[in-house]
Amino acid sequence: MAPPKADVAGQIACAADASAVLSYEKPDILKRRADFLRVAKGKRMPCPAFLVQARARGDESPFRVGFTCSKKVGNAVMRNRAKRRLREIARLVMAGQGQAGWDYVLVGRPDATVSRDFGAMCADLEHVLQKLHGAGQ
Secondary structure: OOOOOOOHHHHHHHOOOHHHHHOOOOOEEOOOHHHHHHHHOOEEEEOOOEEEEEEEOOOOOOOEEEEEOOHHHOOHHHHHHHHHHHHHHHHHHHHHHOOOOEEEEEEEOOOHHHHOOHHHHHHHHHHHHHHHHOOOO
């Protein structure tokens, strides 16, 4: 199995402003199971490479993001690779698209999360967040 090729142009292209991305801090991360279960009861927005679950908390604290990949995605190496890709698109895209007071969970999909083009995954997340928050309406 050949190592994946780096898509540096796709990483820069999916961020609206590269300087804002470089200075952006990591988002707050969901870690408790109860938080994941609350978000699972919220809205679900499918993408080809992942599923986005979102829920408004009702306060104005910063948004939080969680990541999960089941064993259906593959062995530990594949699951970790999928989660790394999900963390990176969340870092790049949610800097400008995530809304305060919301929790998001990105759920990896078998084969697609690891193999889909990185730039396409960024565009998918941007589209889903715009649709979720009503920016396109």
